[in-house]
Amino acid sequence: MMKNIKQQIIVSGVGGQGVVFATRVIAEASMEAGLNVLTSESHGMAMRGGTVVSHIKIGAFKSPLIRRGQADVGLFLTPANLGVHRDLMTKEGRIFVNTASSGDYEHCDATTLAKDAGAVVVANLVLIGYAVQTDSLFCTAELMKNVIRRISQPKQLELNLKAFRLGLGVNGTTQK
Amino acid sequence: MKDERILMGNEAMGRGLVECGCEFFSAYPGTPSSEILAASVGFAKETNAKMHLEWSVNEKVAYEGALASSYTGKRSAVAMKQVGLNVAADPFMRSAYLGVKGGFVLVVADDPGPHSSQTEQDSRFFAQFAKIPVLDPSSPAESKAMVQTAFDLSEKYEIPVMLRPTTRVCHARQNVSCDEPVFMERTPRFEKDPGRWIATPQFIPELHRKLNEKIDDISKLDDFRPRCFKGDGSRKATCIIASGVAFACTYDLLEDMGLLGQIDLFQVTLPYPLQRNFIEQIRSGYDHILIVEETYPVIEAQLLDPRVQGRQSGRIPNRGELTPDVIQGALEKFLDLPAGEAPPAAAKGKRPALCAGCPHRAAYYAIKTTFPRGIFPSDIGCYTLGMNFGAIDTCHCMGACISQGTGFYFAYAGQEDPPAIVVSIGDSTFFHAGIPGLINAVFQKAKFILVILDNATTAMTGNQPTPQVGITADGTPGKPVLIPDILKGCGVEFIRECDPYDMDDFSAHLRDADRYCRSVEGGIAVVISKHPCLLDRSIRDKQPVFEVEVTEDCTGCEECLNEFECPALLLDKAEGRVVIDENTCVGCGVCVSVCPMGAITRK
Numbered sequence: 004m005m006k007n008i009k010q011q012i013i014v015s016g017v018g019g020q021g022v023v024f025a026t027r028v029i030a031e032a033s034m035e036a037g038l039n040v041l042t043s044e045s046h047g048m049a050m051r052g053g054t055v056v057s058h059i060k061i062g063a064f065k066s067p068l069i070r071r072g073q074a075d076v077g078l079f080l081t082p083a084n085l086g087v088h089r090d091l092m093t094k095e096g097r098i099f100v101n102t103a104s105s106g107d108y109e110h111c112d113a114t115t116l117a118k119d120a121g122a123v124v125v126a127n128l129v130l131i132g133y134a135v136q137t138d139s140l141f142c143t144a145e146l147m148k149n150v151i152r153r154i155s156q157p158k159q160l161e162l163n164l165k166a167f168r169l170g171l172g173v174n175g176t177t178q179k
Numbered sequence: 180m181k182d183e184r185i186l187m188g189n190e191a192m193g194r195g196l197v198e199c200g201c202e203f204f205s206a207y208p209g210t211p212s213s214e215i216l217a218a219s220v221g222f223a224k225e226t227n228a229k230m231h232l233e234w235s236v237n238e239k240v241a242y243e244g245a246l247a248s249s250y251t252g253k254r255s256a257v258a259m260k261q262v263g264l265n266v267a268a269d270p271f272m273r274s275a276y277l278g279v280k281g282g283f284v285l286v287v288a289d290d291p292g293p294h295s296s297q298t299e300q301d302s303r304f305f306a307q308f309a310k311i312p313v314l315d316p317s318s319p320a321e322s323k324a325m326v327q328t329a330f331d332l333s334e335k336y337e338i339p340v341m342l343r344p345t346t347r348v349c350h351a352r353q354n355v356s357c358d359e360p361v362f363m364e365r366t367p368r369f370e371k372d373p374g375r376w377i378a379t380p381q382f383i384p385e386l387h388r389k390l391n392e393k394i395d396d397i398s399k400l401d402d403f404r405p406r407c408f409k410g411d412g413s414r415k416a417t418c419i420i421a422s423g424v425a426f427a428c429t430y431d432l433l434e435d436m437g438l439l440g441q442i443d444l445f446q447v448t449l450p451y452p453l454q455r456n457f458i459e460q461i462r463s464g465y466d467h468i469l470i471v472e473e474t475y476p477v478i479e480a481q482l483l484d485p486r487v488q489g490r491q492s493g494r495i496p497n498r499g500e501l502t503p504d505v506i507q508g509a510l511e512k513f514l515d516l517p518a519g520e521a522p523p524a525a526a527k528g529k530r531p532a533l534c535a536g537c538p539h540r541a542a543y544y545a546i547k548t549t550f551p552r553g554i555f556p557s558d559i560g561c562y563t564l565g566m567n568f569g570a571i572d573t574c575h576c577m578g579a580c581i582s583q584g585t586g587f588y589f590a591y592a593g594q595e596d597p598p599a600i601v602v603s604i605g606d607s608t609f610f611h612a613g614i615p616g617l618i619n620a621v622f623q624k625a626k627f628i629l630v631i632l633d634n635a636t637t638a639m640t641g642n643q644p645t646p647q648v649g650i651t652a653d654g655t656p657g658k659p660v661l662i663p664d665i666l667k668g669c670g671v672e673f674i675r676e677c678d679p680y681d682m683d684d685f686s687a688h689l690r691d692a693d694r695y696c697r698s699v700e701g702g703i704a705v706v707i708s709k710h711p712c713l714l715d716r717s718i719r720d721k722q723p724v725f726e727v728e729v730t731e732d733c734t735g736c737e738e739c740l741n742e743f744e745c746p747a748l749l750l751d752k753a754e755g756r757v758v759i760d761e762n763t764c765v766g767c768g769v770c771v772s773v774c775p776m777g778a779i780t781r782k
Contacts, residue, residue, distance in 0.1 A: 017529055027352070030185045034354045040185070041318065042352040045294070046210055046641075051564060052746050054528025065318065066427035067351035070435070070503035071522040086526035114762070123762045 009062035010141045011069050015088040016080030018052045021127035026057040032150045033061045036142045043067035056088050061141055076139055078130050097139040101130050111173045117166055125166035132170020144171055182357040188319035188348040191355050193218025195326030197228050200363035201256050203248035205233045205241035208640035209260030210295035211349035212288035220653050226360045234643050234652045237611040238263035242270045249283040251367035254330055258286040261302045275309040276386040277378055278337040282330035289345045291474040291500040301475035306341045307451040310394050313341040315450050317427040319353040336393045345473055347424040398452035405445040405457050414442050421471040422447040425501045429471050432507055453481040469513045473501050533564045535747040536765035538710030539632050541679035543570035544743055545686045550599040556583040560605040561639045562632050568744045578612025580604050585625040599693050600627035607637040607645045620703050621670040626696040629705045634712040666705050673704035682772045725768030725781050729757050732778035743773045
């Protein structure tokens with residue numbers, strides 16, 4: 004039954020925010036969950052602090068690109084990108100934004116939490132943690148945590164896990 | 180156990196080369212192709228495969244090296260971006276005539292859009308121009324499988340085979356199965372054959388005849404007859420022909436629109452030469468034919484049929500990337516369907532900029548302010564972003580800026596008080612194609628300032644080492660080739676080296692250089708702007724940090740924002756002044772020299 008899952012996810016941010024790493028984490032989690040996955044990401048010129056977006060398509064797809072109005076989940080590492088990439092979302096899509104200010108989306112101040120964890124750059128994992136605890140993603144928090152454990156650089160592992168846990172805990176979820 | 184991994188398209192092709200027993204693989208980095216060679220380095224280490232892997236100085240050099248390796252019977256490969264093949268065009272065109280021995284695969288990554296290139300040219304046309312076969316993968320997994328197909332085809336017909344992925348294959352990730360490499364370890368055997376390997380004009384007609392024969396034979400292979408996803412006949416005599424990622428997008432779209440299984444859909448994997456029987460099948464079996472391909476009408480042009488709709492006929496836009504949204508519009512028109520709801524137009528994103536603390540920014544600001552009337556030819560790399568704040572005037576193709584400097588010099592020579600010509604080029608670009616232009620400039624007695632932005636790396640494409648760094652692709656030491664030695668060898672007599680972070684000193688060198696250029700005995704004056712790229716975190720950790728602050732004296736004039744464009748300087752609109760973004764600032768301290776009010780100070 005798991006195999007029939009289809010989910011389209013975007014990760015939106017600016018170069019340097021770890022959009023590519025977040026994409027990898029989600030892609031690896033899909034494979035771990037036994038699902039096919041295709042992603043598309045930005046490299047090169049686009050990455051020098053410019054706006055970037057990754058597409059992640061989980062399940063039986065052939066193309067790595069998401070059509071406008073088709074994404075089920077949006078992870079926005081900056082609220083500035085809402086105007087740029089929101090058009091990719093379905094009307095019922097769940098949008099998670101890294102911001103302290105509320106709006107017509109779910110949000111948490113991932114940058115401040117990441118700073119507390121030790122480095123601004125792990126805001127990506129805070130946001131993934133925050134999204135996964137709402138049960139809106141294709142996999143469990145536990146599976147995602149295993150993936151982070153597996154693919155993090157040894158030096159970064161503790162920091163990454165800490166950031167992920169902070170995201171999981173945003174809504175007061177109990178943490179192991 | 181099945182070894183399945185999440186691989187980027189470039190990693191998948193890099194893996195494919197290792198698995199196929201490729202023994203020589205050379206490349207020059209260029210988006211979107213850059214990660215292929217690095218992936219092969221990693222997989223060769225992991226599997227103990229014996230391969231010569233090199234970051235060559237440029238694509239022509241990479242091509243010629245791999246070609247000679249193939250002459251000895253070894254499987255060989257070369258990778259580049261599409262415009263890299265322009266640089267390698269000379270050996271490429273002739274290699275089709277002379278052919279190869281060991282399987283020879285050239286991976287040429289196209290960039291429809293383009294996202295990170297100076298053209299969106301279609302390398303499949305280049306393959307057709309050269310008369311060699313070209314494979315067009317639609318996904319990372321397929322790109323890996325096609326490496327094997329390409330080697331087999333190349334070896335069977337002794338012909339170079341092009342594998343042409345696009346950005347959306349190169350930079351897509353997918354779960355891909357990995358296999359154990361086949362170790363060929365062929366003993367090199369170069370068989371002398373002057374009529375072939377020297378091939379003076381008298382031998383060319385015969386080689387050309389053989390080439391035509393090979394292409395003709397390949398066009399008859401049933402293996403490359405496009406795969407058909409059959410329709411149920413409800414749409415009579417209608418078919419869609421697609422290749423590459425455009426096929427993948429079309430397939431997903433048809434499924435989404437509930438049309439999959441109603442229309443015959445063909446996937447072309449070998450766009451040139453288009454399979455002979457397939458051409459006949461389409462011409463005789465269909466009246467409504469849509470071709471979806473990137474980026475030029477290669478398949479369309481081979482079908483030569485007025486009923487065909489595509490890029491040439493205007494049904495599909497004749498430029499740009501075929502995103503699912505673009506294909507959707509074309510499908511709706513082709514199938515007479517009502518147009519889908521148009522989503523609201525999206526806002527434009529933030530443009531890329533040089534990183535905080537980037538040494539190029541410091542050098543550019545000094546050049547701009549020292550020569551307000553100057554002409555600034557520049558080149559390809561991160562430093563092209565200098566255009567954001569008016570620090571460069573041209574960017575054409577790798578190495579062009581130096582020859583352009585010569586052109587500008589002679590155009591203005593004899594004018595009263597000519598503008599300063601200040602050419603800027605990165606270290607890797609200088610090695611790639613700048614040196615012949617420099618020799619020419621010196622020899623022609625041109626006079627201009629050449630600033631070599633030496634950040635000790637190829638930054639834009641992911642920090643590949645340059646010849647000066649002296650580290651080869653697999654991390655082992657090579658023999659460093661030093662830029663000052665090259666400059667001297669090219670006959671340059673004015674050479675200065677300076678860290679641009681010291682802007683006063685750097686500007687003083689620029690003024691000296693200008694005086695030299697304008698003197699009777701002057702010539703080319705080179706100023707090497709020397710400071711390593713900060714993308715390497717260890718470099719950043721080693722350099723001193725100056726904490727800076729913006730004082731009450733800031734008037735909000737925005738000089739630092741518009742003329743210097745550091746991402747760590749932000750405008751606080753409410754306060755009407757500039758603030759420092761502590762999360763971004765690396766403490767280079769250069770902005771202190773920029774503020775006309777002296778309002779940026781060290782803490």
